[in-house]
Amino acid sequence: MSTDTVDSPHNGAASPNGAAPKIRAVAVGKTFPSSHGPVEALHNFSLDIYEGEFLSLVGPSGCGKSTFLRILAGLAEESSGQISIHREAKPSRPLSSMVFQEYAVFPWKTVAENVAFGLHMRGVSRSERSAIAADWIDRVGLRKFARHYPHQLSGGMRQRVGIARALANDPEILLMDEPLGALDAQTRTVLQEQLLELWQEGRKTVLYVTHSIEEAVLLGDRVVLMTAHPGTNKAEFDIPLDRPRSLKTTAEPEFARLSYAIWESLRDEVQRSIEEAE
Amino acid sequence: MSRTQNEDRHTAHKARLFRSLLVFAGLNLVVTLLGLWPALWWAMALGNFVLLVIMAEAAAPLVPGTRTHLYEQTLAVGFPVLLLLGWELLVAGGILSPDWFPPPTRIARALWELSTEQNPFTDTSLFGRPWLLPERVAADGAAGAAALAAESHLFATLMRVFLGFLIGTIPGLVLGVAMGLSRTIRTMIDATLSAFYVLPKIAIFPIMMLVFPNPFGEGPKIAVVAISAFFLVTINTMVGVRDIEPVLLEAGRNYGARGLRMFRHVVLPAALPVIFGGLRLALGTALIVIIAIEFVRSQTGVGFLTFYYWEILAPEKMYAGLVVVMMLGVGLTAGLTALERLVMPWRRDVKQKKGKR
Structure with a gap:
């Protein structure tokens, strides 16, 4: 129920069961060089993510939330701060898989090849990986399209391929970078519901970056807010809505109350980011 | 109500088509009867083209949707056929000189002769005598086949294009990928590459003649083709990556x-x-370069054949040579597309979608 604003998230947000966090990021900063001098994208940003938690990360455009995701994915390096990840003993499992926006699905691979891609790159045998891929294609409802190429699918179907590609890879952490951002509102709603179902089955640790406050509240156990550029911690909200959730959850008064509270907190930052852009 | 509107529109289109047909027929009839073709043939060619466009535009809305593809095919094939027909008629009417512009029928006959008859002096022909291949191979093995291939001008040109293209393309792909991936390599090489890219490759033919032990052999010719292909492939591959x-x-x-x-x-x-965009450009350039080289410094090849028939004033065979070059270009490009x-x-079907537009 608490919607407390915190300066340092580790003080306020203890683990639900007292365990050590899966990922602990402390005072992470990222500076990009540019021709106008260094640009600070991320400043003193701290975050704990617990095992099995669905964490939504929300902030205005250009606040560095994608940058943070890329650092966790190993696609970029932090300029300062520390990130410690509590890894599983099983070395064959990849640490993280990322769901990008829908155009990151490989156009030259069929749906089945796309979904099996991570397994293929990790050297899983052909028969094993095609069995795993077929299972996930089934689960996202694309069985009839396994041999299709992405351009033959709609945007929503393409993104389901992107989600299946990540889940088939069975990572310890699922990173999602505004996966539904490029889709139209109705397709987006349908995919949010599917995502809830898929997550309910596996309860994987998820870090979900989004622009949409409603999406963050509907999906997340916790919503972390970031300030405008350079991004740092703004506030944090627990989302105590009952699981399993569905679209019906959005009709609950608590959902509306939380969404509005988050918006209140974020409004100044959005204003600031708009003014900076001008 | 909308139905009547549609019908009205349909009638209007028909009337427009009929009117433009009438103007087309009337104009041509009057000019022919008055004997004005020699004086006005340029203006008439232009006028008839404009009228054709108007007629085709008027006919387009009358074509049912399912036949649109057929209609467009007809336009695409019909127009060049009309051009050839016009050429034929202009020569027959004595307006174009058959010495400089032999009519298409004579060019076609020349092409047939070129394909079937051996040149008595050089003992060569366009295709050579491929039907002797089994016999010669049985007699002399590979040497027999090579001797037979040497009789064919088309084979000579094809081999130069093929080898040059291959030799230039493979390193071009490697360097292009390296430049695309590595900023360092790109920064180092980009300026040099741009400088060489603008150089007309035919201009380095003399250098190649010095470099190779036999300046008149195949080496320099293939090398220039390879170099032309190399730059185009490198640049496109780099951009692609x-x-x-x-x-x-x-x-x-x-x-x-x-x-x-x-x-x-x-x-x-x-x-x-x-x-693949780069490969297509490179293939076209390879053909241009090899024909130019064969014009000036070769005793074999389609380019040589074309220039040879200009020198001995056999224009229809010269034109036949040009037709072969065009068919070569179309054929090779089709191969690349395949x-x-x-x-x-x-x-595959991305292309088709675009094609229907």
Whole structure:
């Protein structure tokens, strides 16, 4: 129920069961060089993510939330701060898989090849990986399209391929970078519901970056807010809505109350980011 | 109500088509009867073209949707046929000189002669005598086949284009990928590459003649073709690799693709469409370069044949040579397109969608 604003998230947000966090990021900063001098994208940003938690990360455009995701994915390096990840003993499992926006699905691979891609790159045998891929294609409802190429699918179907590609890879952490951002509102709603179902089955640790406050509240156990550029911690909200959730959850008064509270907190930052852009 | 409107529109289109047909027929009849063709043939060619466009535009809305493709095919094939017909008529009417512009029928006959008859002096022909191949191979083996191939001008040109293209393309692909991936290599080489790119490749033919032990042999010719292809392929491959959507590379990396696997599964397929654009340009340029070289410094090849018949004033055979060059270009490009479809199965029906527009 608490919607407390915190300066340092580790003080306020203890683990639900007292365990050590899966990922602990402390005072992470990222500076990009540019021709106008260094640009600070991320400043003193701290975050704990617990095992099995669905964490939504929300902030205005250009606040560095994608940058943070890329650092966790190993696609970029932090300029300062520390990130410690509590890894599983099983070395064959990849640490993280990322769901990008829908155009990151490989156009030259069929749906089945796309979904099996991570397994293929990790050297899983052909028969094993095609069995795993077929299972996930089934689960996202694309069985009839396994041999299709992405351009033959709609945007929503393409993104389901992107989600299946990540889940088939069975990572310890699922990173999602505004996966539904490029889709139209109705397709987006349908995919949010599917995502809830898929997550309910596996309860994987998820870090979900989004622009949409409603999406963050509907999906997340916790919503972390970031300030405008350079991004740092703004506030944090627990989302105590009952699981399993569905679209019906959005009709609950608590959902509306939380969404509005988050918006209140974020409004100044959005204003600031708009003014900076001008 | 809308139905009557549609019917009205339909009648209006028909009337327009009829009117333009009438103007077309009337104009041509009057000019012919008055004997004004020699004086006005340029203006008439232009006027008839404009009238044709108007007629085709008027006919287009009358074509049912299912037949649109057929209608467009008719336009695409019909127009060049009309051009040839016009040419034939202008020569028959004594307006164009048959010495400089032999009519298409005579060019066609010359092409037939070129294909079937041996030149008595050089003992060569356009195709050579491929029907003797089994006999010669049985008698002398590979040497027999080579001797027979030497009789064919088409084979000579094809071999030069093929070898030059291959020799130039492979290093071009390697360097292009390296430049696309590595900023360092790109920064070092880009300026030099641009400087060489603008140099007309035919201008380095004399240098190649000095470099090779036999200046009149195949070496210098193939080398110039290879160099022309090399630059085009390098530049296009570099652009193709450099312009890959970064998110695709990130996805590849995040899912564990590294080194050769990254190249094979992500970089290469992502860059292939642009690379094929480069290959197509390179193939066209290779043909241009080899014909030019054969004009000036060769005793074999389609280019030589064309220029030879100009020198001995046999214009219809010279034109026949040009037709062969055109068919060569169309044929080779079609081959490349087939290869493209084979290598990039995911782009097959993308193309078709665009084609229908």
